[in-house]
Amino acid sequence: MKTLIRNAKLVNQGQIRQQDLLIDAGRIARIDDTITPDANTKVIDADGKYLIPGMIDDQVHFREPGFPNKGNIGSESRACVAGGITSFMEMPNVNPQTTTLEALEDKYALAATKAVANFSFYLGATNDNLEVIKRLDPNQACGVKTFMGASTGNMLVDNIEALEGIFANAPTLIATHCEDTPTITEQEELARAKYGDDVPMELHGEIRSREACYKSSSLAVELAKKHQARLHVLHLTTAEELEMFKPAKQLSQLSSANITAEVCVHHLYFNDSDYTRLGSQIKCNPSVKKQSDKMALIKAVNDNVIDIIATDHAPHTWDEKQNKYFNAPSGVPLVQHALLSLLEHYHNGLFTLEKIVEKTSHAVAERYQLADRGYLREGYHADLVLLDLDSPYTVTKDNLLYHCKWSPFEGHQFNSSIAATWVNGTLMFDGTNIVDNQLGERLAFNRD
Known part of the structure; x- marks a missing residue:
């Protein structure tokens, strides 16, 4: 038929x-x-x-294998489809971590029995798996994910020699999480000294600071230029970082571009004033920052300084999120409402429909060199x-498809x-x- x-x-x-x-x-x-x-x-x-062509989300955490209480490939891919996301690229910080070619193929085999959206997976970089990265077939993974700031688990790549090797030898795009860990640790210690365990959630944007972001993302850009690596810097959050990604690029240039940049839907939607209302529900890494940063990111999307919009979907259980600052995990479930949140910017006159489609479909297909998708x-x-x-569509607990069954948009x-x-x-x-x-x-x- x-x-x-x-x-x-x-x-x-x-x-x-x-x-x-x-x-x-x-x-x-x-x-x-x-x-x-x-x-x-x-x-x-x-x-x-x-x-429109379905959104292609190049940054999700579905928590399988290893964390079935948070989410799984079946539940989260259904939430994708309900939100207009038809393809996803999933991150390696699961258990076991996707840091070997065997673990990578095991994950593909698992998704082939569960995912109702199209799928690809990143190979994760570590301080000591360079030889694995060298053996990666360029068509085997969407990219090599490099945590240049510890976000989840123990996948921080903080050895400069390891980073040099990855940027010099990765056979495919390198996608980076950029936050400088020593800078963050210093701010955590200052906050703990002042507040003990009762650090206000409102300080998350200062603890996971703009300085931490800039120091790490500038290092990534420096390494990419030095080694002519294909770098994609994930989830930018500050106005300062945007200066590294000019001049703007056109769609036709993305497949061969040396360096590209991305923003996530929650950094385009929320700002630091929302911590008072939502608290740990919008605690994520890198952090939601100021309204001025949000508006700078929106402008950068329109100016083609930012190439891709994604989600960084990262579910945790509601009970986990109720902990105090240091024990409440970072991450937000987003795939079911990502497109809807971007369409709010259309209704408010900030984005055109054409720009939303470009950044969520066309540009992803071009940057990742996808076959026959995105248009x-x-x-x-x-x-x-x-x-x-x-x-209009109202978010309720009853219509949430996330396994964790909560959303910062509930009631909106x-x-x-x-x-x-x-x-x-x-x-x-x-x-x-x-x-x-x-x-x-x-x-x-x-x-x-």
Whole structure:
């Protein structure tokens, strides 16, 4: 059975055009002003809603294997699909850590039985696995994740010789978490000396400070320039860091770019005044910072200084989050509401729909050299999302699909809703429920 989506406003490559789109055998078979269906075609009238390529989230933590109480590939990929994310790239700080080629392939095998969105995984870097990184096939992983600041677990790469080796030899893109650990430790000690164990959550942005971010991200940029490495700096949070990523890049330059940058949806949505209301719910690393930083990041997206928008989805249990500052883990569940939060910026006149699609789909496909995804193009995989910009959506505990069953957006009403999501041509979400359990596919890359 083919599927014809009629009367949709297609958002693609900087344009919005009302056209029909035909899905056949999991791919986009035809895009035209008018398509006449045959007897073997299911017709869906989009009624003027907006059709976009599914978001490709290049930064998630699904907690499997190792932490089933927080999240798993099945639950979190369903939350992705309900949020309009059709493909994800998942991080290596699980248990066992994804720091060997064997662990990497084990993870792919696990996802092939559980993920309802398309998937890829990072190989994790450590101070002593350079030989493993050298053996990595460039098409085997989305990238090499390097924690240049301890965030979770013991994957901190703090040996400068190890970093030099990684940047000189990594066969694929290096994605970095940049925070300088000694700078953070110093601020933690000062806070503990003043407050003991009762450090206010409002100080998180000062403890995981802008200085810690800049010191580490500038080192990453320096190493990338020195070794001509392909560097992607994840989750920028400060106005100062943006100065390192000019001049702006165009989509056509991303596949060969030396250095690119990313921002996450929560750093575009929240600011440090929200700690008073939400506390540990928005405690994340790197931290949510000032309103001025948030506005600088939004401007950098529009100016193409920032190339990609992602989530850094990182669920923890509600009970864990109720601990005092030093024991409350950092991380926020976000995939189900990432696109909806970005559409708030559209409604507020800060982003265009075209810019949102560029940063969540086109640019990710280009930077990671994905095969046949990220655009509304004939022959491409039919990873599609239908947006209803006029139908509000309220986040409740009952409609959360995260395994952890909480969200900083609970009780919030967004101005838009996800009307439908297709993954590889299969309708997976109908605007209310997950309607199919068709499994996603391993992402393929066009790399030499």
